[in-house]
Structures are given as structure tokens and as C-alpha cells.
Amino acid sequence: MRRRTLLAFAAALPLSACESDGAEATGNLRIATGSPGAVYYRYGSAIAELCKRYLPNVHASVLTTAASQFNVQSILDGTADVAFTQADIAAENDQSHPDQLAALGRLYDDHIHVVVAASGPVKGLHDLRQRRVSIGGEGSGTAITALRVLSISDIAIEGKRLGLDDSVAALRAGGIDAFFFSGGLPVAAIADLARDFPIRLLDLSEPVKALRAQYGDYYAERVVPASTYTGITATVAIGIANYLVVRMSMNEPLAYGVTRLLFEGRDELAKAHQAAARLNIRSAISTPPLPLHPGAIRYYRAQKA
Template sequence: MKKLSGVILATILTFSAALVGCGSQPAEQTSAQQPAAQQEKKEEKKEENKDFPKFVKIAGATSGGTYFLMANAMSQLLNEKIPGINATAQSTAGSPKILELLDTNGGELGVAQAGVADEAFNGKGQFEGKAMKNISQVAFMYPNVMQLVVRKDAGIKTPADLKGKAVAVGAVGSATEINSKDLFVGAGFNYPDDITPEYTSESQSADLLKNKQVVAGNMIASLGSSAMLDIMSTGEFEVLPIPEDMIKKLHDEVNVAYFPYEIPANTYPNQTEPIKTYAVANWLHARADVSEDFIYEVVKQLYENHDYLVNAHKVMENMTLETALNGQTIPLHPGAVKYFKEQGIEVKQ
């Protein structure tokens, strides 16, 4: 009997274990299903952003300049705010190269002068016969101010006085050189024949001025650039005012992107009076064939995180919804159009 009872007990225990095992099976299935459900959510999220580029290149100009600094700040912001993308800043020679990269699928976004974009899109000036139609504008960022710096002892009172003189005009093919060409055309010069041009970077232009190798230099940039602060601190230089009639001619006959601008007094050391000059808008540009949803999200994040951009560079205080379309020269990207219309901004295409 004891033997039989042992067999019965063993059978009961085995059967109970089987029941427990069967009872635990749904729990095991639920646990196994959980990662699958999470994976489905991830796939759904990826599906929602399927038109977003995975890798995003934001082109700026030379390292250390405002363009590159802002490209870097925007890449960090977008990486933080838009899941699934990898944005990086790219250093280039300046606006013409930036727009070329966008046009040839070498980048998705880039900071460039609106005036250069006008010439590139419409095949004018140095872009004659090679119009770039795969570029678009996204939003105004800040103005590049014409700061024509001259030596105080050179006797230069107007741009016309620079005829036959040595002038630092910017690197060959750069936006700065384009601005120099326009300036001298506006002054009635044959460029570059009527001056002795020195093709230099901003820092090189400052060095040539200090060494008295040129009498003037085109230091067009955002106000308060380090090169301008440095050179104006010597007390040996001044920013040349630009006559109003010349500014009007530049706007009406050379490039519509130029507009009057006044440098406030005391912007620089040894500059106690305001200076009348002109400026050209800097815009964020995009490759025209990048998805509408992506550019919409980019614009949304830039305006909703405006303080982040201002902390990166004070010049971004200029980028507001009120200034969003300042100096527009080429068509807006559809994603930007959608965002601005939602904000009640009248869009012109």
C-alpha cells in the first residue's frame, strides 16, 4: 500500500506541475509579445518620418565664421529635436559653394547670401549659363552689413576715391568678392580693372590693412565680427559711409537683395557716430527636392527654439517671425510656405 501511495503521490505531483506549466504559458506569451509591440511602435514612428533624410548636411562657410557657427548650432538642435536624423555642419568656401552643394545633392541645408542665391537661381553673373534650379529659400536669418574699412590717413571719403587703389576684395569667387564687384559697379568702375584687387579672406584683409598693403578692405559680415572689433580697436581705421543714391542704384540696377542699413553708434571701438551703409540678407537655404514635411519640421524647431540659436550667436536675434521673409530673392521651399501660412504670414512666391 505504501508503494502504491507513493506512485499515486508522484502522479499527482507530475500532473500538478503540468497544470502549473500550462497556466504559465499565457504569461510567457505576453512577455514574448511585448518586444514585438515595441518594435511595431518603432516601425510606425519610422513610417511617419519615412521622407526625412537620415543624414543631414548643413553647409556653412569657413570654420570660425558666423555661417559655420550657425550651421553647427542648427545641426545640434535638429539632432536633439528630430528623432532618426544625423545632422552635421560642413565647412565650405562660402555662399557660391554652399548653393552649388545644395543644387548637386551634396547637402540638404545651407546658410548663404540671398543676393548670391538670386544670381545662382537665375543664372546671372558668375553663374551665367549654369542656373541652379534645385535650391530654395527657407527663412531669413540675419543681415550681412557692408563694412568698407579704409585707413584714416588714406584720404578716402567716398567709394569713388578708391579708383586705382589697392583694395582687399575677398577670396576669389566668394560672396565677399561678388559684393565687392557689385559695389564698384555701383560706383561706376570697371571691375576689377579700375582697382588693384587683393583676393583675401577676412583675416587676411585685416592683416593687409594693418600692414598698409591696401588702403581699403571689404569686411562685409554680421555686426560685431571679431575681425572688425580687432581692426577698429587700433583707432587707425574707419568704416566708409555709402551714399544713398549709390545704394538705390545697387538695389535697382545691380541686385534687389541690397537694402539700406545704419550701423549704430558705438558698435565698434572709436566709432562714436552712426554710419549709413547697406546690407544683404543671409538666409537658410534648402535643396528644393528635400521633403516638405522635413523642411516644415526644421522651420518649426528653429522658431520654437529661438533662444537656443541666440545663445549660440547674438546675431540670431534678427531671426523672428516678423522678419521671416526679409530680403527674399528666390522661391520658398514648400515646407517653409506651409509653416509660415500657419503662422498667418503672407507668403510671396
């Protein structure tokens, strides 16, 4: 009973009082994120800053990447220690690399955006046929999900493999007719674009059921509110959960320390991007098909999650 009481007391302490927990977490923490204009990078950079303050024996650094698929591969090949990824990408890699991946938690939901010029000819998803469309950078979760959406919808395009920043620049310059991007709301690069370049988001309600039927329940219908970007109306998008993933072999104290940091530093992390404020301890433990890492389980049990 005494040990349980001590754990409960420690769990209630603010981050600044967590010296004993912080001291036991040691090692490198290379955080695989995404492009600088998107949520993963801002969220990951904020985690690295908190590590410097509250996990003194952890050397945290941020990796700018192509995002989800590249990130999971980086975990598997040992070039990253923790990574942001979409649930559908995590599931696909778990099938091909069983028992190697674990999650620290479910963070927030991405929204699949299909962005077009408001004054252009593309009004709906099927208007993308034979048009120049960026499906996302090589190694991104966006690209995999975009290809699934297009295949399910029987739409052939002239595909371009551009990252977010290059997609924004290409749409602005007239080099493409549309681009896909999967990100938490709001995506800063899209918000910046919309302020001086009128955009429209395409309705994606049609392919959601078919995606769920073919690939699993990782996809859900979500709405991008009209207040999200200048000039848009409320638009149905495709929602996908995001996980923070690690190797199952990560040492338990480090996994525990990072998981605790996510929750007890949530207000600080939300200053970097509001998606961090959506972290919820009840939903965080749901990371199918990935198991939670034992270090994360220790944190959640202490919180009676």
C-alpha cells in the first residue's frame, strides 16, 4: 500500500518536482517529426525543449523528415528513437515488422486536406481526374493515404511527390491544381497560404466508408470548421489518429519519462501547437494495433487510466 501511495503522490507533482523520475531517464532521444510548416515538427520541437528542462540526463534532438512512413522506418532502423506517425501507417508497419513497434500514446487526430485554388476549376474530388496533384512527399503518410483515396475513388491523376512547403509554393505559382496533406488543425503552412491566396478544401465524405471497409477503422469522417482557414466553409475531411511510437526495446525509464512529459507538460506543449492540448489520457491508451510500451503502461497505471 505504501508504494501505491507514493506513486499516486508522485504522479500529482508538477514537472519541476519530478527530479527523481527525470534523473532515471537517460540516453538519446532523436525525435522524428515532419516538415517545419506542419504540426509534427512544432510538437516535436516543444517536446525536445521540455526534455532539456525536465529530463536532465536525456539528450533530445529534432529530425526534420518526410513524416509518417519515413518516421516509422527510422524507428525500425535505429536512426530515430521516438516518432510521430499516422495510425494507418503504424498498422501497416506493424504487420511487416511484428513485435518491434510500441506506442507511448495516441496524441490527436489528423485531417486529410485536399487544397485547391478557390478560383480554379476543381470543385470536387472527381474533378482531380488527369490533373496535376501533389500527393505528398516520398516517405510521407500523406502520400500513402492519398493514393488510397484516389484508388478507392477510381481517380487517375498526374501525380507529383512534393512535401508540404513545396506543394504550397506550387499551388500558389500555378504549377499544380491541388495538393493532399494530412495534418492537425490548423496546419500553419496552409493557414499562411489562405491569408493571401484564396483556397478551397474538397469534400471527402464519399471515400471514408470505402477506406474503412478496405483498410480498417483508422479512418473517420471529420469536419474542418469554417474558422480554421481564411475564406473556407466547413468541409468534411478524413480523420486519422496520430501516435507517438518507439521501439519495443526502448528502456522503460525513458519511455515512462517521455510519456509523463506529454501529459504534465501539456500546457507548455500546447503553446507550440494547439493539437497538443487535445491529448486525453482516456483516448491516449488506445493505439491499435500497436501495444503500449511498458514504460507508458507504468505511467497510465499510476494515473488509473
